[in-house]
Amino acid sequence: MTTSSEVPRSPQMAASSFRGAPSELAGPKVWLLSVGHAVDDLYQGAVPALIPFFVAARHWDYSTASGITVAATVLSALIQPAFGVITDRRRLPWLVPLGMALAGIGIALSGLSGSYAITLLAVALSGVGVAAYHPESARLARDAARGSHVAMSWFSLGGNIGFALGPLLVPLVLIPLGISGTLPLAVPAIIWALVTAGALRRRITPPTNSTQTGATTTASAQPAALAKKDDWKGFGTLVVPVIARSILTAGFGTFLALFVEHRLHTGTNVGEAALITFYGVGAVGTLLGGRLAKRFGRIPTIRAAYAATILFTLGVWLIPGPAVFLAIAATAVAAYVPFSIHVTLGQDFLPNHVGTASGVTLGLAVSVGGLLAPVLGVIADHAGLSMSIATLVLMPVVAALVGLRLHEPN
Template sequence: MRRNTSIVLLSVGHACVDIYQGAVAALVPFFIAERAYAYSVASGIVLAASLLSSVAQPVFGALTDRWAMPWLLPVSTLLGGVGIALSGLSGSYPLTLAFVAISGLGVAAYHPESARVARIAGQGSHRAMSWFSTGGTIGFALAPPMVAAVMATGGLSRTPLLAVPALAGAAICLPVVRALRRGQAAGSRMTVPAGSDDTASFVKLSLAVAFRSIAFIGLSTFISLYARQRLGGGTAAGTAALTVLYLGGAIGSVLGGSLAARWDRVTVSRWSYLITAAAIAGVVWVPGPALFLFVALTSGGLYVPFSLQVTLGQDYLPSRVGTAGGITLGLAVSIGGLAGPALGSLADATSLHTALAPLVLMPVLSWLLLRTLSEPDVPRPRTEAPAREDAADAALGPTPADSR
């Protein structure tokens, strides 16, 4: 399988999985409408998906650094879809939390292995990783209109229809899994520099990603309700705002890879966070339809550094790329959901406007952390394969742990 084909398939598969991350926030207004949940109770649903995912991602990252587990791609995709499909079938709040948590576990299992495979398939290319990240962003963007369309057919009882992307995503993963197995059978090897981990920089980067995540998940949880309150446009206004928040990220992800080719990744990420802070301030305080413009700017600003941070994390921890990918692509992103109940409680006690205001500070904190970082000088991974193998096939070899 050629490199471009592998990246395309991985990107589409990533979209199918991240639909279920976006679906959690997209379902919140419908849980509130049908079950009369308070903001804090509804945000607990987002917390359920994030909490288990946050605990599980480092575990899966460590496992994928030790053993190649490409079978996780289709299995975790199905698990993510099944959880969301079942979430609307029971009126029981604990069962709803359990099903959403199952979906979060599937998402947690997917990201470390997929980040490892994408790095190998793209041969360490920043642009390849940006396309892979863009796939996930598109999945986020597709979630609100998809959820709205399904809910329009019969409300929460129709959530089983949301399993369709998981079935498609699992099928798309299979050719990549087969290519990985062929590469392993051919004896291809992936080499990484030994003893070059920069753990301190990686921790700072992870904290920056976590602050970014608090801003993104806080907005994705409440922007739909906030737009409906601010603009009085009903469900359509809320769905549009959430879609803009997710779709703008697709542009930001691709732009990030292009900007990093001209400037270094750390510099691009710093400027992006400064712009994001101003954009979130516009979301909170600028009145009228300009809300959509500032939501789009916020989305782009949050996603320009997203794929860059994934590759930065892998370059700070070159001997543990599964762990690095699991944290920067998964754990640090999921951890933002832990702030959801606090924002929900603040919204219940005051207003959504007041609850969203602290989010302006999150990208500022990310910017401060990135000021302490420098571009890592780490050699790119090299694939060593038998001469009879095509170089693109060899790019889908075993894990770094296999070569050791």
């Protein structure tokens, strides 16, 4: 079993898509992809930030509001693994800027119509863009990171920063413009999609045999791909805590702002501050996770993080008054420590299907939790927001128990 600070190089890394030696371009590549990840995931963070504005302007109940989260995640959750399978068979770097652009355009269109159905379709379009973006961007990031936990944590950190920026950007735009003023939200996606497309066009070379076979690796990489076997059983075990963590973070994303507003008897600004705290401090947890994994190993790090998340999530549910913000911050750190570690573990469990692994551990991990938002919405409508948050405490318990069965990939 591997316990070193660097994860094994995947076969796909032997056929890196970028020009130049890895040592020459690794820094700029990781930076480019990390910023792109921030821009893409900004629009996932924007969805929970939009919900209080929709509730206030359109007088939706909690179940109706949770439908927005479902619209953003259901298509993404269903088709993200399919994008992973496709990118395992053929490199499609253009999905990175295209997916980013669609993520922004969908959110930008969400407030332009008073129709609930059109709003759902616009948010669903954003979810499709997110699904298209993640598998291929994670493959490119792994190539750029050269298997480093710390470098991958920077890539993952970009996504967490984007989540934190979503709740910050949405009020800045919608407070002066109103719920129908969502169109300017597309600007970051359009700009960085163009930057990314230009960079990829300059730096990416098609595989030497792509015109003949459409394969994702060079001929010399094929024997290496066969040298390591995929551990689907180990990957399946990993998927359980990935999904449990996703339900926790998606549940917080949907109802944390409303819960804090209700708990503290305040307005939308305080609820948005709770989201910014959760996603912003979570970014610190992601970066910390890469460093802890390098020092103590991946499995011990995520087991400790799962256990800590149980305690801190209980704090969010039970601690009264403004001190709830301390519990939110602590929960964010603990819940986000495993994020980038999940990605590298999944890629090492499936060295011949890095796109599939990335689609699940990086993309699906973010979106699948939203599928349970309607259940939490029903609980909130019938038993109160506090009970909905209490239900989420079960998720880190599941992650901690299944985490005891995890092992390092062979």
